[in-house]
Amino acid sequence: MTTSMPDPRSTRELDEALRALLPSLRRFARWLSRDGDAADDLVQATLERALVHWRQRRDGDALRPWLFSILYRQFLDGKRRSGRMASLLSRLAPEPEPAPSAERETIARSSLDALRHLTVEQRSLLLWVSVEGLSYREVADILQVPIGTVMSRLSRARDALRRITDGEMPAPMLRVLK
């Protein structure tokens, strides 16, 4: 499942490698933010950062997990910022209604909506390991924790997903299997 990619040597090779990873990045961004426009903004910010910094990344960092880690951090930073902004606004005015985006497509509308009860880290772990097939080592590098910690967090994430699909929450995912 893991695709190993030769390290790009030229800007043209890097562009091609990034282009190939674009669907994965957009999928991950939508999995995190659930709003199509915000997700693509996140992908754009990630790619821009990658274009500027890719020569400074640690030796041997594979491109794909490196991009996931940039996107993950950008998302967390954005959440922190908007959290501060929201608490500021709530002191000034009644809670603003989140504007419905014209493009809350795909994942948001799908059965996976119930999975928003997972934490950001749990959602990320499940996508990286189960869908994208990153190695546990790569996940440990992204989260900057020992591999044993990844294992125990992955257990908690899988248990949490289990509880959601197992009747504590509506069981939307079973439909998919039929």
Next chain:
Amino acid sequence: MTTIPDEHDLHAYVDGRLEGEALATVEAWLARNPQRAGEIEAWRRDAQALRATFAGATPPPDAPWLDPARLRRELARRQRRWLGLAASVVVALGLGMFTGWSLHDRAATDALAREPMADAVQAHRMFALHAGLRADIDAAPGASLQSWLATSIDPAIRMPDLSAAGYTPSGGRLLATEQGPAALVVYRNAQGDAISFYVRPVGPSRAPLADGERHDPGLLTHYWSAAGYNHAMVGNLHGDGARIVRDLADRRV
């Protein structure tokens, strides 16, 4: 004999990353521990369902603006614009430092600092003598720089014609000054020597300049005021720049 698989092996089993003896060990252990086996099997089903859901999801609409090559060009464009701004700031800072230094070493340079149009000299040094800085506008054949001046500063401003001396306009640059927007037009001859034409508003509190000359190391500047603007021509002392600047001043009188 019984080896209890660790967390790593159980996840690797769920994710299909075990083979051979390691796989057999986990399977044997799960066969003897049906309750744990049920949980692990449920993990595996969840992971499958997650993959199936993503595989079945409608792909998001095309987003050509996310193309890496396009983002790279856009980044480069933003960076160039930023560098341009930074260069204008450097002119302003350079002037500030120059003035500060003159005040410090009053005896030698007081007179020079008080001479007007130091900004014209700085702009000439920055943009005419350092070829690396990009012009805002490159000269195209005809009157394009003249019309650029007219639209960016004032239609009343006329660029001098130095073609008889072998100098043609090569590029223009807008600068921010305390008195308002300024423009620099750089002329070059076949050898690449530069003469600058600089123009900026007189400024609200200042009286128009009397015609005059200023002398900076290696440079001669002639300045005058007309129609609410201060003008300056800056030429290099080596080569014919200074002579052309003086000739032009004589013709104006």
